[in-house]
Amino acid sequence: METKILNTVGMAHHLGISETRVHKLVSTGRLTAHMYSEQGQLVPKQSLDSRQGQGLYFTEEDIAAYKPRKAGRPPGAKDKKPRVFKTHQKMAQNA
Numbered sequence: 001m002e003t004k005i006l007n008t009v010g011m012a013h014h015l016g017i018s019e020t021r022v023h024k025l026v027s028t029g030r031l032t033a034h035m036y037s038e039q040g041q042l043v044p045k046q047s048l049d050s051r052q053g054q055g056l057y058f059t060e061e062d063i064a065a066y067k068p069r070k071a072g073r074p075p076g077a078k079d080k081k082p083r084v085f086k087t088h089q090k091m092a093q094n095a
Contacts, residue, residue: 005042006058014063023056025066032062 011031012019025031026045033045033056042057 004060004063006063008056011056011058011063015066015068026056031058031066033058034062 006014008019008022012022015022022031026033034042035045035056037043042059045056
């Protein structure tokens with residue numbers, strides 16, 4: 001059974017972001033990565049393991065599990081009352 005595996009460059013290209021951003025997503029835990037052990041096995045990356053230059057690899061499951069945040073207004077922001085500045089209130093009272 002063959003599994004599709006992408007490295008950091010391939011994952012960045014797949015997601016349309018930079019390699020640095022991929023590393024940041026992995027370090028914050030929003031994206032799961034794997035690395036090769038000394039025995040040559042693909043193992044999940046430990047969150048405390050931050051060796052620079054160590055290749056990160058992503059499986060099909062990692063790619064499918066990642067859900068990017070939606071851009072735009074935060075939930076509930078539209079329901080808030082519009083902000084009225086004090087200067088506007090004073091001008092309305094003087095009119």
